[in-house]
Amino acid sequence: MALDSKVPKGPIKDKWTTYKDKIDLVNPANKRNIDIIVVGTGLAGGSAAATLAELGYNVKAFAYQDSPRRAHSIAAQGGINASKNYMGDGDSNYRLFYDTVKGGDYRSREANVYRLAEVSGNIIDQCVAQGVPFARDYGGLLDNRSFGGVLVSRTFYAKGQTGQQLLLGAYSAMNRQIARGKIEMFNRHEMLDVVLVDGKARGIITRNLITGEIERHSAHAVVIATGGYGNVYFLSTNAMGSNVTAAWKIHKKGAYFANPCFTQIHPTCIPRSGDYQSKLTLMSESLRNDGRIWVPKHLDDAKAIQQGKLKPTEITEENRDYFLERRYPAFGNLVPRDVASRAAKERCDAGYGVNATGEAVYLDFAFAFERYGKEQAKIHGISNPSKEKIIELGQAIIEEKYGNLFQMYEKIIAENPYETPMMIYPATHYTMGGVWVDYNLMTTVEGLYCIGEANFSDHGANRLGASALMQGLADGYFVLPYTIGDYLSDDIRTGKISTDSPEFEEAEKEVKGRITFFMNNNGSKSVDYFHKKLGKIMWDKVGMARNAEGLKEAMAEIKAIREEFWKEVKVPGDANEMNLELEKVGRVADFLELGELFAKDALDRNESCGGHFREESVELEGEQKGEAKRNDKDYAYVSAWEYKGEPADAVLHKEELEFKDIELKQRSYK
Amino acid sequence: MNLTLKIWKQKGPQDKGRMVDYKVNDISEHMSFLEMMDVLNEQLVNSGDEPVAFDHDCREGICGMCSLYINGQAHGPDRGITTCQLHMRMFKDGDTITIEPFRAKAFPVIKDLVVDRMSFERIQQAGGYISVNTSGNTQDANNILISKHAADEAMDAAACIGCGACVATCKNSSAMLFVGAKVSQYALLPQGQIEAVDRVQNMVVQMDLEGFGNCTNTGACEIECPKGISLDNIARMNRELMKASLK
Numbered sequence: 001m002a003l004d005s006k007v008p009k010g011p012i013k014d015k016w017t018t019y020k021d022k023i024d025l026v027n028p029a030n031k032r033n034i035d036i037i038v039v040g041t042g043l044a045g046g047s048a049a050a051t052l053a054e055l056g057y058n059v060k061a062f063a064y065q066d067s068p069r070r071a072h073s074i075a076a077q078g079g080i081n082a083s084k085n086y087m088g089d090g091d092s093n094y095r096l097f098y099d100t101v102k103g104g105d106y107r108s109r110e111a112n113v114y115r116l117a118e119v120s121g122n123i124i125d126q127c128v129a130q131g132v133p134f135a136r137d138y139g140g141l142l143d144n145r146s147f148g149g150v151l152v153s154r155t156f157y158a159k160g161q162t163g164q165q166l167l168l169g170a171y172s173a174m175n176r177q178i179a180r181g182k183i184e185m186f187n188r189h190e191m192l193d194v195v196l197v198d199g200k201a202r203g204i205i206t207r208n209l210i211t212g213e214i215e216r217h218s219a220h221a222v223v224i225a226t227g228g229y230g231n232v233y234f235l236s237t238n239a240m241g242s243n244v245t246a247a248w249k250i251h252k253k254g255a256y257f258a259n260p261c262f263t264q265i266h267p268t269c270i271p272r273s274g275d276y277q278s279k280l281t282l283m284s285e286s287l288r289n290d291g292r293i294w295v296p297k298h299l300d301d302a303k304a305i306q307q308g309k310l311k312p313t314e315i316t317e318e319n320r321d322y323f324l325e326r327r328y329p330a331f332g333n334l335v336p337r338d339v340a341s342r343a344a345k346e347r348c349d350a351g352y353g354v355n356a357t358g359e360a361v362y363l364d365f366a367f368a369f370e371r372y373g374k375e376q377a378k379i380h381g382i383s384n385p386s387k388e389k390i391i392e393l394g395q396a397i398i399e400e401k402y403g404n405l406f407q408m409y410e411k412i413i414a415e416n417p418y419e420t421p422m423m424i425y426p427a428t429h430y431t432m433g434g435v436w437v438d439y440n441l442m443t444t445v446e447g448l449y450c451i452g453e454a455n456f457s458d459h460g461a462n463r464l465g466a467s468a469l470m471q472g473l474a475d476g477y478f479v480l481p482y483t484i485g486d487y488l489s490d491d492i493r494t495g496k497i498s499t500d501s502p503e504f505e506e507a508e509k510e511v512k513g514r515i516t517f518f519m520n521n522n523g524s525k526s527v528d529y530f531h532k533k534l535g536k537i538m539w540d541k542v543g544m545a546r547n548a549e550g551l552k553e554a555m556a557e558i559k560a561i562r563e564e565f566w567k568e569v570k571v572p573g574d575a576n577e578m579n580l581e582l583e584k585v586g587r588v589a590d591f592l593e594l595g596e597l598f599a600k601d602a603l604d605r606n607e608s609c610g611g612h613f614r615e616e617s618v619e620l621e622g623e624q625k626g627e628a629k630r631n632d633k634d635y636a637y638v639s640a641w642e643y644k645g646e647p648a649d650a651v652l653h654k655e656e657l658e659f660k661d662i663e664l665k666q667r668s669y670k
Numbered sequence: 671m672n673l674t675l676k677i678w679k680q681k682g683p684q685d686k687g688r689m690v691d692y693k694v695n696d697i698s699e700h701m702s703f704l705e706m707m708d709v710l711n712e713q714l715v716n717s718g719d720e721p722v723a724f725d726h727d728c729r730e731g732i733c734g735m736c737s738l739y740i741n742g743q744a745h746g747p748d749r750g751i752t753t754c755q756l757h758m759r760m761f762k763d764g765d766t767i768t769i770e771p772f773r774a775k776a777f778p779v780i781k782d783l784v785v786d787r788m789s790f791e792r793i794q795q796a797g798g799y800i801s802v803n804t805s806g807n808t809q810d811a812n813n814i815l816i817s818k819h820a821a822d823e824a825m826d827a828a829a830c831i832g833c834g835a836c837v838a839t840c841k842n843s844s845a846m847l848f849v850g851a852k853v854s855q856y857a858l859l860p861q862g863q864i865e866a867v868d869r870v871q872n873m874v875v876q877m878d879l880e881g882f883g884n885c886t887n888t889g890a891c892e893i894e895c896p897k898g899i900s901l902d903n904i905a906r907m908n909r910e911l912m913k914a915s916l917k
Contacts, residue, residue, distance in 0.1 A: 047804065054804060067787070070728075127811075129800070136821040141812050161825075175798055175799050176799040179795040185791075239728040239733060240728075273698075411755050526716060
């Protein structure tokens, strides 16, 4: 099947408006007769469910947690971008569009990104109307901060809990519709398959995680909003339950999976401490507004620090290497995430890393304390303040800005980051890749939509900070409600979809068969054993730097683990009650397939772009020596994979990317 | 360190439940409490036993999924954190640790340490929102001026993660801190004024229907709250309720 992105014709600035004027609508009386399933209740799913219900559709929403409010969008810290230009620093829709396409290293679809920028301002209006308590300045207006990869301040925030507040906003909108009976909420339910009838998505099979019951749910359209697949690495900043299962199941039923190798390794996470580690904790990128990143300039000092013989505060200014400022003077500590992560890895691989494992760099706030402290002293009219007074005043400002992050760090590491620099190291964070969708956010299966992090469309090969929240809410509040209506306008005479059809029967049988298999497998190893093994291969060979040889090895090794998994995995307990191991086993089974496709995609893309860095593709000379080398001639496409059984047999379809409104340039942050 | 764990096991809502002893060895002080529970569960799975069921998800103190009543304290012996942020350095070699679910009439046990907090959902559905459609056709965000003070205070109230530690720790199983925080967030913002009367009345009625107890001002909830939600929010809710009754 040829890929059709269905991007409307016309100038980029008019595409979305013209599109909205011309689509078919469903009249309010008919909306009542149409059911929509939304799987996942984070920012994308939650906002979509609420909006679709407001429009009058009957929505069934599903979450594996005990409340929609617990989806992992809640953990986003720093902020949400919008091109409001409230700061008057030259921002515009075009500039947000440009930054996002450039930040994504020219591997995203122009028309989608422009639409995203276009609706970004509306998101802020909407959230304020809902009562989201964004930070304000003293005049009562909204405050903004800066994020990596851009030269303006366009990030709106609610302390270090922006994701939480936005999700609670969407959740409150959902609650209003649950109370009206327009959303039927299924908490503690997991989707285990999609059901296609005559080639269209018409329902899902779920497991009630409390009773173990396998249920059939039908609808006229199905929306997948189940987030990213970062947990394929086992260790990531994702929640423990975040998984690829819904996205993978639809892939197996015909939805193409796009750019799986585009995964974001976030530079500022708390380093790991031991093999027992269950997850990694992110420190918001906003910290890079005020923190400076460095390692010792001399190997001896680094060694001494690793052995615990030297403290960072004992290393003098001239013996420190502020490597981001050195390599990228224009953007300094605010280079995009992929660039910052690779630079940290480069220093650590060269032996300059700083904690006992040698896998950490410093994020130092001492300068910010001083800068803010002096400012405060002036404001308060303190002449000749002592150094201690300056630091004290400065620390108070930092505490106000990032207090919760500093506290979080101290609880985990047991060191006071006000006294000694933080230690950070990159960790898997966000997946730009995901289910392929067209301009309507529809997958290659009719009536099956995919929104938020779960799809691939807006961030190309690298996502800029504070853009995930923007995309999730744009998709759910402002894009999908239009596009899905256009599709459903053909369904007004269909009537209720029966769950008694052979298609539902078959899908349910398959799901039950798999559960029975796992319960009776009687293997010798736990689910986590396999998940950790997979994670290690992914990190070592499909991580921050990749090469053909390693990727081929990874594919073979993952296949071998998968075979062992199906023979040896063990699930204790009972299938007809809450069973946490049974929940995990299904998810890991899917990760074991995705992981191989991920490596295959990385192998196919023999260029470096964004978060995908191929050691074979670097600049060999000039000012950019050693930097990633993109290859637009051969790789300016989206790789969309079609399922054909084994992941290694997946068939590649290319969506060629056209850039009419932006000139393709090397992404320089120097 | 080596530890003895006394853990509440309960097969399902109908089961009576009992405390069961477990041993875990070689626990690092740098582990989080839930990583220690992972070690226990891995041990149980490897010996063919059923692991202990407990709720958890984000493991960074924000989703509100994790619960646990540890040595008689909601979220264990540290302040300002959830169970997933509790670290083993708070314990010492040879300790016996008692682990129970959050207990309240309105939080029935589902299995082992997992409880049903749907009562919180229903309270939110009774009025925890502003009735504005998500059409995007609202006014420009900067047309609503909000004083920094009010915005900050609303944010402090909105920081509640809905974990239920306040209820679990209260001798009356009262949900006043939780409900007070939500009522306060909207009461402090101009956007929330229009429905203020209905909101507080409906939420309080639902809270009572769910079987939560009343508040007797012991302040335990504030101390155990992982997000430092202040008792002021309860006072504000009471004022709102009083105001509503006069309208």
